[in-house]
Amino acid sequence: MITTEVETLDLISQLGKETVVEYEAEDATVSTIVNALLALQVQTPAITVGTIDGAYSALTRSIRVDGDTILRALYRLRDTVGGYIYVDNNRALQWTSSLGEDKGQQIRYRKNLKGIEREIDYTKLFNRIYAYGAGEGTARIKLSDAEGQTEDYVEDEGSQTEWGGIYPGVFTERSITHPDTLLA
Amino acid sequence: MSQLYEYYNEGDDGDSALGGDIWTAQTFTPTTEHKITSVKLKLYRLGSPGTIIVSIKATDGNGHPTGNDLCSGTTNGDTLPTDSPYEWREITLGDGYLLSADTKYAIVVRALNGDVSNYIKWRFDTSSPTYTEGNYETSDDGGVSWSDSASRFLYDLMFEDWGEVIPTTKTVSMDTLLRAIDTKAISLDTYLRETDAKTVTLDAILKAIDIETVSLDTLIKALGLSKTVALDAILGVSAFVTVDLDALIVARDLESISVDALLKGLATKTISLDAYIKAINLVESVNLDMLIADVGLTKTVALDAILKGIEEQTVDLDAILKGIATTSVSLDAIIGGLFATISLDTILFKALPPNRIYTIEIRNGDGDLLAILENAHGISYEQIINSPHALTFNLPAVDSKVSNILLANEYWLRDNQTDTVIRKFKLQHKMDSRP
Numbered sequence: 001m002i003t004t005e006v007e008t009l010d011l012i013s014q015l016g017k018e019t020v021v022e023y024e025a026e027d028a029t030v031s032t033i034v035n036a037l038l039a040l041q042v043q044t045p046a047i048t049v050g051t052i053d054g055a056y057s058a059l060t061r062s063i064r065v066d067g068d069t070i071l072r073a074l075y076r077l078r079d080t081v082g083g084y085i086y087v088d089n090n091r092a093l094q095w096t097s098s099l100g101e102d103k104g105q106q107i108r109y110r111k112n113l114k115g116i117e118r119e120i121d122y123t124k125l126f127n128r129i130y131a132y133g134a135g136e137g138t139a140r141i142k143l144s145d146a147e148g149q150t151e152d153y154v155e156d157e158g159s160q161t162e163w164g165g166i167y168p169g170v171f172t173e174r175s176i177t178h179p180d181t182l183l184a
Numbered sequence: 185m186s187q188l189y190e191y192y193n194e195g196d197d198g199d200s201a202l203g204g205d206i207w208t209a210q211t212f213t214p215t216t217e218h219k220i221t222s223v224k225l226k227l228y229r230l231g232s233p234g235t236i237i238v239s240i241k242a243t244d245g246n247g248h249p250t251g252n253d254l255c256s257g258t259t260n261g262d263t264l265p266t267d268s269p270y271e272w273r274e275i276t277l278g279d280g281y282l283l284s285a286d287t288k289y290a291i292v293v294r295a296l297n298g299d300v301s302n303y304i305k306w307r308f309d310t311s312s313p314t315y316t317e318g319n320y321e322t323s324d325d326g327g328v329s330w331s332d333s334a335s336r337f338l339y340d341l342m343f344e345d346w347g348e349v350i351p352t353t354k355t356v357s358m359d360t361l362l363r364a365i366d367t368k369a370i371s372l373d374t375y376l377r378e379t380d381a382k383t384v385t386l387d388a389i390l391k392a393i394d395i396e397t398v399s400l401d402t403l404i405k406a407l408g409l410s411k412t413v414a415l416d417a418i419l420g421v422s423a424f425v426t427v428d429l430d431a432l433i434v435a436r437d438l439e440s441i442s443v444d445a446l447l448k449g450l451a452t453k454t455i456s457l458d459a460y461i462k463a464i465n466l467v468e469s470v471n472l473d474m475l476i477a478d479v480g481l482t483k484t485v486a487l488d489a490i491l492k493g494i495e496e497q498t499v500d501l502d503a504i505l506k507g508i509a510t511t512s513v514s515l516d517a518i519i520g521g522l523f524a525t526i527s528l529d530t531i532l533f534k535a536l537p538p539n540r541i542y543t544i545e546i547r548n549g550d551g552d553l554l555a556i557l558e559n560a561h562g563i564s565y566e567q568i569i570n571s572p573h574a575l576t577f578n579l580p581a582v583d584s585k586v587s588n589i590l591l592a593n594e595y596w597l598r599d600n601q602t603d604t605v606i607r608k609f610k611l612q613h614k615m616d617s618r619p
Contacts, residue, residue, distance in 0.1 A: 002581035004616050008595045008609035009572035016572070045549060071572075078570060085570060089608050165592055 012087040015047055015071035019168040021130050021152060023065040023073070030081055030095075031057040037070050038093065042128070042166045050092030056081045057095075067132065067170035126169030127159035131183075133176035145179035154183075189218050190345040192315035193272075196226060199305035200341065203233050203298020205326040208306055209241070209249050209290040210341035211318035214283045218347040220255070221280040223291050226342035228270045231302030233261040233295040238275040240283075241290045248321060248330035249290035255281040261295050261304055270307055272344070282350060290321060291343055306341050313340035542606075544577055545596040546588045554593065555585040565597060565606070575609045581616050589614060 009016075018041050025033050031052050038049055059081055065073040074093075078085050084096050130153045133141030142152045153168065160166050176182050190212045202208040223238060239256035241249040255277040265271050283289060295304045308320060320339035323330045542565075544557045562578040575597055579586055595609040 002616050002618055004579045004581045004583075004586050004589070004614060006577055006579065006589055006595075006611065007613035007615075008575045009612050010575070010607050010609050011594075013572040013610050013612065075570060086573075089605050167591075 010087065011047065011089075011091055012071065012085070012093070014043060014087075015041070015074065015093075016069050017167050018043060018070040019130060019170050020065040020068055020070055020073055021170065022067075024063070026062045027060045028062070029057065030059050030061060030077065033061065033063060033077060034074065034093065034095070037065070037073055040070060042168060044165075045091060047087055048092045050088060050090075050094040052095040053083055053097045055097055056083050067130070067172055126167050127157075128153050128155035128166050128168040129171050130168060131171045131173075133172075133179070133182045134174045141176060141179050141182055143179065143183055146183040147180055149179070149183055186221055186346045186348060188344055189216065189220070189347055190214055190317070191343060192309070192313070192340045193224075193226070193342055193344055195309040195312060195314070196307035196342050198310040198339075199228070199307050200320065200322065200339070201230075201303050201305055202293060202322075203295045203300075203303030205324055206298075206303075207292060207294040207323045207327045208341070209292040209321040209323075209330070210343050211243055211247055211249070211288050211290045211321060212315070212343065212345060213288045213317035214285055214345070215317075217283065217285045217350055219280045219282050219350055220277060220345055220347040222257070222274050222276045222346045224272045224274045224344040224346065225291070225293065226270050226307040227261075227264050227273050228268075228305050228307075229261055229264040229266055229303070230305065233302045233304050234297035235259075236261040236275070236293060236295050236304060238277070239292050240277060240281055241292050243288045243290050246332070247288060247319070249292050249323075249327065253292075254289070255279065261298075264304070272342075274346075280347065283347070288318060290318075291341075291345075292327065294327070308339045308341040310339050313338065315340040541600055543598050543600055544575070545598060546585070547594045547596055549592060549594070551594075555588045557583075557585055559583050559585075563597075573607055573609075575607070 015038075020037065020040055023036065023040065025036065028036075031049075034052060035049055038047060041047065061077060061080055063073065063077060074085060078095075082097075084098070085093065086096075087093050131143050135141055143149050143154065144152050155166070173182070192210075192212075200208050220240060223240075225238065227236075236259050237256060238259065239253035241253060242251050244250040257275040257277045259273055259275045264273060293304070293306060295302075298304065313319075318340070319337045320341055321330050321336055542563060544560050544563065545553055546555045546557065547553050557577070557579060560577040560579055562576075564574070564576045566574045568574070575595060579589075589611060591611050593611070595611065597606045597609065598604065599606050
C-alpha cells in the first residue's frame, strides 16, 4: 500500500519562506529590528509581533540582511542576545527567557520507508524570485534596472494561485554585470 | 357631604332686579380647590317670573362672566316669596364642577320668561359690601355683554357656594395601603381590582399576601399591566410545580424575559417543550445549553422539536450532543435541522474514535476546519529549541483527505484529552512511498 508521508514545521517556518531582499540596522533595539523584519512579510496571514521579553527588547544590535530569510535573520539576532523564539498558535512571535509549558513534549515514531514514488519539497518552492548581480547595497545590479522591468523580482502568478501564496526566493549571481543579462 | 366654601350672606340692604334680557351675576374666587355642587341665593319675586336658570361661568380678563355654562341648575321662580324676609333658595348645579383655587368664577342668574311685571329680585349689600374676591355684574342684552360701570364694584349679592372636597385617593401609596391592611385574609382579586395603579410593585403584592394561595393566573393577569415586573420575583417567591408555562408565556409579551429566570424557577420536568420553544422564539439570546442542562430533558427530548423550535443561528451543537446521549443522535437530523450554521468541527470531533489522544486537523488560512485525519499514523512531533518544531505523519495515499494536504493550509495538532491545540504547522514536504 502506498503511504503519503507528510512533513510539516510549525508556524515560525512561514518566516523561513520570507526573503529579506535588503535590510540594515545600526544600533537599533531588538524590538525595532524584529518589527522591521516582520514588516517585510508578503505572505498572508502574516506573523505578528507578540511579546519580546524585557531582558532583550531594549538591547541594541547592528544587523545587515541581504537576500536571507526573515527566520534566519531572527535566529542570527537571537544568537547575539539569547532567549527562545517561537510563534504561538495565534500567529504571534514570542521571544521569551524560558521555554514554558511546551518543554519536553514529544510524540515520536519510527519510519521504515523503502521506495519513494513521488516527492514534493515545498521548502524549495519559489514563485517570486528576486535576482541580483554584481555590486553591494543600492549599487547592486537588480532586475528593475533592466529594460521594461519595474520590480526587483519576477513571479509566477499561476503558481501563486495554485499553491495558495507568494513564496519568494533570492537568486544572486555576482558575475552578472548587466541587468538585461540578469533578466534573461 | 356638602360644605360651604365661598359666601357673602349678611348685610343685604337692597335688591337687584333681573328677568328677560336682564341677567345678573356675582363673581367669586375660591380660596381652595373644590367641586361646586349647588349655590344658595337670597331671592324673592314680583309677579310670576317662571323658571330661574343659575349657572357657573368663567370670567374674562375684565372680570365679566364669559363662555358656556360650566354647570347649571334651575329652580321655579314662581314659588319664591314676594316680600321680606325673602328666601335662601338652594339651586343644585347638576353634576357640579371642579373649581380651581384663586380663579374667579361667576354665579349667573337669569329668568328668561321675566319682564317688567314679572321678575326676580336678588338681595345685595349696597352700603358696605365686604366681599373682596368678586363683585356684582349685570347685563341688559341677555349675557352678550356685561356692564363696565364702576358701580358694579360697589355691590355684593347674597350668595353661598356649596360643594365637596376633591377626592385625593390616587395619591395614596400602595405600600402604605398594604402596611395598613396587614392581613393575610385579603383576596388578591379584590386587591388587584381595587388597584388601578400601574406602578405597584410585585414585591409589595407578594409581601402583603400569603403567596401559597395565590392563583398564578390571577397574578399574571394582573401583572400584565406592568412590563417592569421581574419574572424572578414571581418565580423566586412561588414554589409552583403546577405552573402553567403557557399562561406565563402568554401573559408576558415583553422581549426582555430572562430564560435563566424561567428555567431556574421552573425546576420541573413536566414542562412542555413546545411551550418552552414558543417562548424562546421571543428571545434572541437563548442559550441551548440552558435548555438542556437546566430543563434536564436530555434523553426524552425530541431533537426535531429542538431544531424546529430554535431558529437562531447561534445554536451550539456541543450543547445538543452533550445534552442528548450522543450515540443515539442522528447526524442527518442534526444537519437537516441546523442547515449551514452547524459547525463541521463539532460533527467531526464527535465522530472520532473516543480512544484517540492526538488528532491532526487540516484547516484553511481562516482557521476553518477542512478535514480531520483519522487515518493518520506514525505521528511524530519533535520540538527543537530555537528551530521550527516538526510534525510528521503518514496517511494511506488512497485516503480522500490527502487532497487537502496543500501548501496553503495549516495542520493543527490537537490533544483530545485536554481539547487544546498543541501547535499549528505549515506543509514542508510530501512524499508518496511504498514500504
